[in-house]
Amino acid sequence: MSGLTFVDVCSGAGGLALGLERAGFEPRLLLDEDDDACRTLRANRPHWNVLQADLLDFDPSEYPQSYDVDLLAAGLPRVKSSATVTRRSSDTELRLIEATAYLIHAVQPRALIIENVPTLVDEESFAPIRDFLRKELEHLGYELTWFVLNASAFGVPQDRVLGILAAVKQEWASAFRPPRSTVHEHVSVGEALAPSMRSRGWPDADRWAAQATSVAPTLVGGSKTHGGADFGPSGTKTKWRRMGVYTKSFGNELPGRDFEWDPSLGDDGLVRITVDQTAILQGFPESWEIAGLKTARYRQIGHATPPPVGEALGRAVAEALNGDPAAPAAG
Structure with missing residues (x-):
């Protein structure tokens, strides 16, 4: 599983990017608006291409390295709970999800991974944003899979439940499977x-x-x-x-x-x-x-995607993308 590339937005401390690196992906561009987060990324991986910028203002046309990648990864700031999702305090988090979808239009990767709160997967209050993502991505040729993972199932010594959206281009979508637990016993x-x-x-x-x-x-x-x-x-x-x-x-x-x-x-x-x-x-x-x-x-x-979860997600995406594309449907 090598030779695959990705762009990572809202990279934070680099947990998702580190996991993807372990899964054989090479980053083309990592983006975060926070100065400390960018310094963290550069301190650990001086060769990574780190851009300090707000995703809401990001124009991929100014960064050609963001095109023609296999995966767009986004460990986005957590949307608020159902009790506060309609309040102004959650506007930015929801706009970042929308901005990620719009970025797909420009970048057109073979796959997308969004990591966020587990309630984003099935809670009724988040139905509008799920419908938005479905409409934006399906007409671009992606099939969407929503699922929930617990980081403890991947060797992380923490009860951390994550909501995941994996969107894969139709040619490879049938081969995608959500990752399964990698440990038999939780690490205490x-x-x-x-x-x-x-x-x-x-x-x-x-x-x-x-x-x-x-x-x-x-x-x-x-x-x-x-x-x-x-x-x-x-x-x-x-x-x-x-x-x-x-x-x-x-x-x-x-x-x-x-x-x-x-x-x-x-x-x-x-x-x-x-x-x-x-x-x-x-x-x-x-x-x-x-x-x-x-x-x-x-x-x-505290905001990072645990690297072992990022690795498991990366391996699941790589397995699908490295397989044979699905045969075109008979006309």
């Missing part, structure tokens, strides 16, 4: 973070890891306009505290030799997870550098 928080917890000689690292046997709750990156790095709503924080994790803020460093983990002591006895460790929980390799200050780094991580 303790298993994922034990090596980093041990790294500064913390004597309780293995004892803590042995009881952190579930996957992490969904990481929430938050918005640029509200608050800092946060574990999320109260229910999510309760799940973290059951694993002996401090939830009022993220740690600045890993626990050392002198830290005593004892949840019976309250907050003082809980271990603090660092932002770097949340990247591990999102499926990034430890070598992946996230640029920016603490809040900006966590925002990029």
